[in-house]
């Protein structure tokens with residue numbers, strides 16, 4: 001594939017009609033299928049399937065797999081995702097570290113994770129730039145970028161982040177300039193993790209879901225409607241960790257105290273009983289029961305409020321604390337006891353205990369989902385002429401400065 005033809009194909013894949021994305025996702029989720037199976041599963045006319053799959057083959061998104069033998073008639077020629085033509089690149093930024101990994105169109109890693117350590121926004125973004133320069137090739141279809149905190153995906157801004165607590169809003173336009181013509185798909189770490197969970201699980205029709213991520217000092221939520229994270233400012237989702245209760249805690253990087261993610265931390269437990277211990281071990285240690293009970297009572301109030309507010313049918317707790325499943329089963333019972341009576345009967349809480357933190361593979365899945373498989377695609381990038389960037393950033397600074405001034409006034 002030449003650079004020119006790659007550029008043309010990337011542009012065409014980025015604007016694929018919803019029906020073709022739907023067909024492509026059906027082929028992926030089935031692990032390969034014939035044209036007949038595709039037309040039966042999706043209710044499309046055979047001629048439409050033939051026409052669409054020819055285009056997907058030409059774009060290098062699918063390939064003809066091995067023929068399955070049949071007793072009578074012509075063998076069916078299954079179609080499967082082409083795992084060799086295109087790749088997606090995932091970048092995850094966490095405090096002090098950037099990780100990058102390439103995956104194929106099935107979301108399978110193609111090489112080990114590359115990582116660089118750095119501090120502050122400039123250091124981390126400088127290392128991100130170096131890694132992208134190293135990894136970008138004509139086979140890369142899209143780039144996913146996951147950052148903890150409050151992000152504005154369409155304008156590629158990170159408004160605030162645990163990765164650079166002291167920095168103001170960060171504009172990622174220079175990275176997009178480097179990656180062009182490919183899109184950089186930005187989202188926060190919890191939405192990115194939810195996107196990968198959704199990519200790997202069967203679609204649950206008609207059920208809105210809330211994924212909550214638990215780690216020491218980290219509590220994130222992602223509201224999934226119609227199988228995808230809801231972008232925008234829905235209460236109870238994304239900023240769950242910064243919902244506050246009137247209890248003393250260490251100051252959060254958001255500038256406040258009493259945040260739920262400061263409560264769900266080893267520091268909060270230490271303030272209760274003076275002992276230093278990992279959060280995961282503490283949750284399972286009978287000697288720390290009074291401190292853990294105090295924390296759980298507060299956490300259950302915050303989680304039940306979020307569930308009452310969102311009123312989803314299905315809740316997934318993604319737990320990044322190995323060996324703590326019994327604790328979370330008990331916490332789920334405690335939360336359920338505080339839900340609205342009608343909701344208590346209906347809501348299903350399931351635990352995902354092998355989740356791990358959001359990583360570059362998840363970020364690559366985010367890019368794949370939006371660029372190839374999601375019916376409405378990644379949506380248009382926010383057009384920003386170079387001259388307007390300063391104004392955008394200045395306006396975001398004004399928004400960011402407001403809570404800081406309030407904090408000083410208290």
Ligand SMILES: [Zn+2]
Nearest residue numbers: 242252254259
């Ligand atoms: Zn906070």
